[in-house]
Amino acid sequence: MTAEETVVKELVExxxxxxxxxxTQRARRLWADVPxxxxxxxxxxxxxxxxxxxxxxxxGLDEGATFGLLYHFGQPSGMMIGLKISIPxxxxxxxxxxxxxxxxxxxxxxxxxxxxxxxxGLPAGLRYxxxxxxxxxxxxxxKDWKPxxxxxxxxxxxxxxx
Amino acid sequence: xxxxTIPIGPQHPALKEPASFKITLNGEEIYSMDMRLGYNHRxxxxxxxxxxxxxxxxxxxRICGICSHSHSTAYIQALEELAGxxxxxxxxxxxxxxxxxxxxxxxxxxxxxxxxxxGFDTLLMYTWRDRELVxxxxxxxxxxxxxxxxxxxGGVRRDLTPDEIAHILKDVDTLEERTKYYAQVATExxxxxARLSKVGVMSKTEAETLGAVGPTARACGVDRDxxxxxxxxxxxxxxxxxxxxxxxxxxxxVLVRVGxxxxxxxxxxxxxxxxxEGPIAVKSPRRIxxxxxxxxxxAPRGEDCHYVKSNGTDKPERVKIRAPTxxxxxxxxxxxxxxxxxxxxxIIAAIDPCFSCTDRAIELVRPAGGEVLTWDQLRRHGIEWHxxxxxxxxxxxxxxxxxxxRVK
Numbered sequence: 001m002t003a004e005e006t007v008v009k010e011l012v013e014x015x016x017x018x019x020x021x022x023x024t025q026r027a028r029r030l031w032a033d034v035p036x037x038x039x040x041x042x043x044x045x046x047x048x049x050x051x052x053x054x055x056x057x058x059x060g061l062d063e064g065a066t067f068g069l070l071y072h073f074g075q076p077s078g079m080m081i082g083l084k085i086s087i088p089x090x091x092x093x094x095x096x097x098x099x100x101x102x103x104x105x106x107x108x109x110x111x112x113x114x115x116x117x118x119x120x121g122l123p124a125g126l127r128y129x130x131x132x133x134x135x136x137x138x139x140x141x142x143k144d145w146k147p148x149x150x151x152x153x154x155x156x157x158x159x160x161x162x
Numbered sequence: 163x164x165x166x167t168i169p170i171g172p173q174h175p176a177l178k179e180p181a182s183f184k185i186t187l188n189g190e191e192i193y194s195m196d197m198r199l200g201y202n203h204r205x206x207x208x209x210x211x212x213x214x215x216x217x218x219x220x221x222x223x224r225i226c227g228i229c230s231h232s233h234s235t236a237y238i239q240a241l242e243e244l245a246g247x248x249x250x251x252x253x254x255x256x257x258x259x260x261x262x263x264x265x266x267x268x269x270x271x272x273x274x275x276x277x278x279x280x281g282f283d284t285l286l287m288y289t290w291r292d293r294e295l296v297x298x299x300x301x302x303x304x305x306x307x308x309x310x311x312x313x314x315x316g317g318v319r320r321d322l323t324p325d326e327i328a329h330i331l332k333d334v335d336t337l338e339e340r341t342k343y344y345a346q347v348a349t350e351x352x353x354x355x356a357r358l359s360k361v362g363v364m365s366k367t368e369a370e371t372l373g374a375v376g377p378t379a380r381a382c383g384v385d386r387d388x389x390x391x392x393x394x395x396x397x398x399x400x401x402x403x404x405x406x407x408x409x410x411x412x413x414x415x416v417l418v419r420v421g422x423x424x425x426x427x428x429x430x431x432x433x434x435x436x437x438x439e440g441p442i443a444v445k446s447p448r449r450i451x452x453x454x455x456x457x458x459x460x461a462p463r464g465e466d467c468h469y470v471k472s473n474g475t476d477k478p479e480r481v482k483i484r485a486p487t488x489x490x491x492x493x494x495x496x497x498x499x500x501x502x503x504x505x506x507x508x509i510i511a512a513i514d515p516c517f518s519c520t521d522r523a524i525e526l527v528r529p530a531g532g533e534v535l536t537w538d539q540l541r542r543h544g545i546e547w548h549x550x551x552x553x554x555x556x557x558x559x560x561x562x563x564x565x566x567x568r569v570k
Contacts, residue, residue, distance in 0.1 A: 026243075028392055029456065053370060054386075056458070057484035059469045072456055072467065078391035082456055103373025103492045106199075107484075129200030140208055 003079060004030060007050065014045055030081040039085050040095070043071070047100060051075045055097075058107040060115040062143040067092055067115055087117065096122040114141040165193055168503075172201050176507045178275070179515060183506075190502050195495050210481040215241055215450065216315055218478065223309050225483065226516050228271065231264045232461035233468070233483065234313045239394055240457035240470040241315055245450050251396070251438040253317030258396040259330075259433050260303065260312045262426040266337065267296040268462035269419045269426075272514045273344065276416065279508040280357045285347065292340045295333045302326060317443025327434050334427050341423045348416050358413035362497040362509035365410060374493040375486045376464020377422065378513045381407045381414035388460035400432045412512045448476045461486050463514050487516050 001009070004024045012018045015038065022032045034042055046052035054074035061068030066086040074080045087094055096119040097104045108119045109128040116139035130140075139145055171182040180201035186193045206225060210218040223234040235257060242249055249257075270293040277285035297307050303320050304310025312318050347354065364374070369382035379386060387404040389397040405421035407414040450472040459466045464486030473479040490513040498509050535543065545555060 025455075031454070055373060056456075056465065057467050057469065057482065059480070059482040061471070061480055070469070072469070076386050076391065078388070080392070080456060080458075082454075101373065102371055103489065105492060106488060126196060126198045127200075128198075129203035131200070140205065 002027075003077070004028070007079060007081070010050060011042075011045075015042060028079050030079070032081065032083055034083045034085055036085045036087060036094075039071075039083065042083065043073070043097065043100065046073050046081070051077075052079075052081065055101040055104055055107075056080065058104060058111060060111040060117065060141060062115070062141065064143075065089055067117060069094060069111070069117070092117040093120060094118070095120050098122065113139075115139050116142070170506070172198070176279075177510075181515075183510075185498075185503065185506060187503060190504075192498050192501050192503060192506065195498050197491065197495070199491065207481050207483060210478055212477065214448070214476045215478060216446075218481065219313065219315065220311070222481075222483070223311060223313075225485070227308050228268050228516060229264060229461045229463065229466075230309050231260050231312065232459055232466050233485070234311075235261060235395065236457045236459035236461075236466050236468040236483075237470065237481070238313045238315060239459075240455040240468050241446075241450065243455045243457070244453050244470060244472050245315075245447055247316050247444055247446060249317045250441045250444060252321075252440045253442040254396045255399075255433050255437050256318045256320070256322060256442060257313060258400075259322075259430060260300070260310060260318075261395065262429050262433070263296050263300055263330075265426050265462045266423060267293050267300070268514070269423050270296070272419060272462075272511075273416070275511055275514075276412075276508065277354075279511045280354070282354060285344075288340075289344070292337060295337060299326075299330055299333065302329075314443055315446035317441070319443070321442050322437070327437070331431065331434060334430050338424065338427045341420065341427070344423075345420050348420050354416075355413060358411065358416060358508070359409070360411055361501060361505050362412045362415075362512055363410055364493060364497045366408075368496055369410075369493060372493040372496055373489050374464075374513075375489045376461070376514075377405075377415055377418045378464065378490050378493060380405060381418045382410045383408040386465075388458045388465050392458050394457075394459065396433060399436070400429050402429050412508055415512045449474060450476075452479075463487055463516065464489065485516065487513065490515075 004027065007030060008018075008022045008024065011022060017035065017038065018032060022030055024030055052073040052075050054076070056072040056074050059070040059072070061070060061084075063086065066088055068084050068086050070082055070084045072080055072082050085094075092115065094117055096108055098108070098121070105122070106128055108122055109125070111117050112119055112122070113127055113130045116137070165186050165188050167184055167186045169182065169184055171177050172180040182198040182201075184196045186195070206221055209221060213221065219234055219238060222237045223230045225233045270289045274286040274289040274293070277283065277289070300310050301307045303322065303326065304312045312320055364372075364382050366383040369379045369384050374382065374384070375386075383406060385404060385406045388394070389402070390404055402425045405418045405425060407417045407421075409417065452472055452474045454469070454471040457468045457470070459468075466486055467484040469480070469482040470478055471480040494510060494513055498506060501509060548555065
């Protein structure tokens with residue numbers, strides 16, 4: 001059994017909803033969608049029992065009606081699993097994970113600033129990375145956000161030779 | 163004693179990049195630190211979504227003025243995986259070679275900055291002089307000192323000639339000799355050891371939970387290196403040791419980086435000895451089918467992660483970059499607590515925060531009536547100048563050696 005199969009097997013045994021849902025992309029790369037209410041239990045199990053002690057990054061995704069939050073957990077052996085949860089766009093609220101991963105603080109602040117996701121439990125602190133005078137309710141990484149004063153950008157794609 | 167808070171930055175002589183630190187002091191001791199980052203935020207992730215993949219490559223190369231190749235490699239190997247491209251071996255070897263040359267120049271630069279922060283400017287001058295050997299090679303291969311633009315979608319843009327290979331191998335030997343001297347300084351120079359030991363302490367457990375990466379984590383005994391744990395490019399074909407140290411302080415961070423310099427020389431020799439023949443790149447598509455990839459890269463400062471999601475067009479749906487310094491900031495806050503204010507610059511510098519190095523000075527524009535000196539002439543001139551001021555280095559050396567009980 002490969003290392004990837006071992007991880008998938010253990011996760012499916014512990015969390016039956018993962019059956020047939022974990023995608024093995026290649027060696028050391030696993031991906032799965034997780035129901036938001038199960039995320040904490042899965043993350044705890046990965047961290048406490050399966051050696052996924054690294055949180056490499058949290059990626060925000062604008063998926064239209066929902067925002068995706070993609071957590072990449074890693075084992076020191078190099079194995080990575082990307083767990084994605086979806087939260088509704090009209091109520092973009094989620095929980096902080098600084099109690100488990102104190103290092104996630106800046107990652108969460110970044111998503112709060114750029115996507116407007118509110119992290120419950122994240123203590124008040126200095127924002128990151130937008131300027132202090134950035135207008136309220138402007139979240140630049142949302143797909144429907146356009147700069148107010150658009151400046152000339154790159155040449156049209158048609159002119160680019162691949 | 164009442165606590166006082168002093169602001170450092172965003173622009174400050176002791177900082178090489180804009181960041182604002184609010185340091186709360188209890189006497190001379192640092193009680194806590196808060197920081198405001200983001201002054202360099204340029205919206206590159208958003209900009210990538212509006213540009214073609216190849217335009218994004220040039221943008222991403224400009225994230226950092228030191229580890230430009232790190233970001234471009236992390237990004238381009240994500241694209242290559244998404245598009246299912248098999249990069250020719252020679253291309254991967256050259257990509258890895260540039261990566262290691264970059265690590266050498268970055269670590270030498272850091273060693274100089276760290277030495278400067280503790281008032282050891284002689285070492286700064288030495289390391290930055292030696293670093294020029296590597297910068298010249300990067301400029302020779304890529305055409306530029308900082309943004310070498312060696313990577314392209316499907317391989318690399320520049321091949322190596324036998325002359326270049328011989329020249330690199332010769333300079334690697336020189337650098338190794340110099341680095342042996344730095345290793346000797348780091349392990350024998352008692353003032354340096356005393357100044358850096360027990361400064362910026364962080365335990366192994368703290369390094370792990372706070373998410374520290376790279377030499378910062380490895381100096382706390384965290385045995386991790388993406389090059390070994392999750393091999394990419396040509397790292398699967400070379401043998402090297404991951405440098406780990408258990409001093410858990412700034413001194414340990416010096417030892418790890420000096421150790422990594424030796425490993426980089428080692429890797430470069432292996433790459434050039436076994437450099438495969440053949441093409442250096444394959445043709446790349448303009449559009450990429452929908453998919454997502456998480457790419458990892460061991461940059462000089464630690465793990466660099468790029469996430470790229472494609473949607474079938476010629477532009478990415480999402481590009482997410484997690485640079486190593488972002489992962490290390492939380493650890494800085496921990497490491498600085500309880501130290502003296504005077505230690506703040508070296509503790510911050512010890513994670514090697516990214517700053518721009520955009521100077522370009524390969525050709526010397528000779529001013530009218532001026533004189534261009536060779537390195538030897540300059541050295542002799544310096545010694546002669548000091549002798550005229552009453553400083554005789556030969557006599558001083560003799561005195562120092564006899565004082566330290568060495569017989570010369």
